[in-house]
Amino acid sequence: MAAYELTKAGARVVLLEAGGHWDNTSAQYSAMLKMPYDSPRRGSSTPERPFGEWDACIGGWQIPGEPYTKAEGTKFDWWRARMLGGRTNHWGRISLRFGPDDFRRKSLDGLGDDWPITYNDLKPWYDEVDKLIGIFGSIEGLPNEPDGLFHDAPAPRYYERLVKQTCDRMNITCIPARLSIITKPLNGRAPCHYCGQCNRGCMTNSNFSSTNVLITPALRTGRLRLITNAMAREVTTGEDGRATGVSYIDKNTGEDRHVRAKIVVLAASSCESSRILLNSKSSRHPQGLANSSGVVGKYLTDTTGTDVAGFIPRLVNVPRHNADGVGGNHIMMPWWLDNRTLDFPRGYHIEVWGGLGMPSYGFMGGIQAYPEGGGYGPDLKQQYRKYWGATVGFSGRGEMVANDKTFCELDPTVTDRWGIPVLKFHFEWRDSEYNQVKHMQETFRNLIAEMGGEVWSPMPTREQGYGIANGGAIIHELGTARMGASERDSALNNNCQAWDCDNVFLADGGPFVSQADKNPTWTILALSMRTSAYIIEQRKAGRL
């Protein structure tokens, strides 16, 4: 986003990408419309694509030569993308604005901290992101789920109609989903054609990944220089303490290189940017850049998550039809309760899955869980036919409250293959998260029971963390270089500008002060656009 905004405003920009090139409009890269039998793997994973061979995203939980470490007892998984467009090639495109309350949680419940900005400060930028990138949804007028400038949302699938009816009975708010997929033409991009395979990279650019919606137009200005396979080592600084550029390793040759810059914007993902800051040590910045307050790496959070699925007898033998739709849910349940009446402080939203999706590797694994209890032969063959499409699942995605046992720091002894010190993670869930996830489990089980279904798995115990996913597993790490009102307890001011180095900015999840129960991408984009406007304004005024 910053590269797009800054080149559009006339700046010359160098973009360093740690991975290789990618172009989702090209059949050379995108696997859109491939059928499972087009590959002997049938869609199963590869070492560089843990989510399946046709997933757009090259990266993973472990990358050869690029380790990370964990404190004893810490469970944490760190997803890293290594490709042009990074993590925007790997997401569900759920694009939710933070609401007014999400910027002032401490004022409301005393936990965590307030942001140094309000919803009203960010609202115009959310609007601009909606207009530039496009999003579908519906006007609902919910107090903490601000509406956007929406394209029409697609009508619900069969099982989503059942979920909606069930939610209505149980007084759970259920509304059309809000995904960054366009349903009418926008800025030269064709509307969605509903093949259901957004995650493969859309050849018509009908959904959002920064690769083709932002970087390609930025390249077209002629002012963007793209350097791929460039692993950033540190931000270099001069004697005055200001940034002079970025040193990086050319992964093709292993050589150290340097690019000079008047302004440095880090957007390598929250923890990776913090790693660069911590590695940028100098006499003027002995604790690393932007870290005079010592907060870089602290206040790490991830979204809480747990899933429950069940068998819905009512959906057995669903009449065959194309139920693909967009590559994500058509409905969602935003947080609908009041935490003052509950034993956990923050909310969650619910995502829904099921349907008659494309058969792929792992198709209906565990058929023995269905009523016949397994089998073989003609009867088994018939089971697959009749039970296909009769499973519905729910995923909860909730807000974690930052705590002082959860952070990342430089590992004092371990480096990656280029000798760059790596991150060591410390992660701890608290009762604020465990109780929330317990509530998710109970809610999802009630939903499945209300639909007349049977849940596949028993309720996880407290010892099993109520089924909470590992830290990092939801891939929403935030807050490790947070913005704030005071340089004493934050890394960045309210423009995402380093307090102690005025020509360094952050444009990823690092600046977040709190999580919210909303996927962070839309807020990252709005903040990045706002920061870019600030940079442009300051440059024009000669102050930067």
Place this chain on the structure above:
Amino acid sequence: MTDITRRELMAGLVAVPAALAIPQDTIQRATEHAHAVHESEAQAAAQGTPAPQPAAYVPQNFTPDEWRLVRLLVNYVIPRDARSGSATDARVPEFMDFIMGEFRNSQTWMKNGLTWMNAECRRRYAKGFVSCSEEERRAVLDAIAYPKKARAEDKPGVDFFNNFRNLTASGFWTSRIGVADLGYTGNRPVMNWEGTPANVQRWLGI
């Protein structure tokens, strides 16, 4: 719902009524990318994908004895019926051979399981699974195909068969035969998404 298959798009068989008011660039782009996909597939085919010769197939990750057993077992899991062909018709054993090469850790459960099958048959009938009668084979399969009813001492066989059944299903239902049998009609450009069709709404009652 108006939808257009790749084949129709490529063959230019589809006349789109103007009344549907589909943006022209959508159709053009859908056509272009369908062409692109088609071309890349054609290139791959031209670059020496071997012509199918089932009889000549030599497994890379199974011994000849294992291969005979696998080819027999997959058809017990998914046989031919009135609606579609069998697991061997869908080349499930060849798929398994590929997967065993790609996910080498899976060879442990696969090979141990095949050994267990033969050992169990020898214990019961003093011969391997392949040499057993239809009735004898079914007796062994019945003992391991229903986990909740199975005896504790058959657990290795049950665990193996759960995995083997899953892998057979993966191979079969993702094949052309399997996809057609299921009636999967997605993964193609749909110009106007209209949600749940009326007949399905009536069936569902919602």
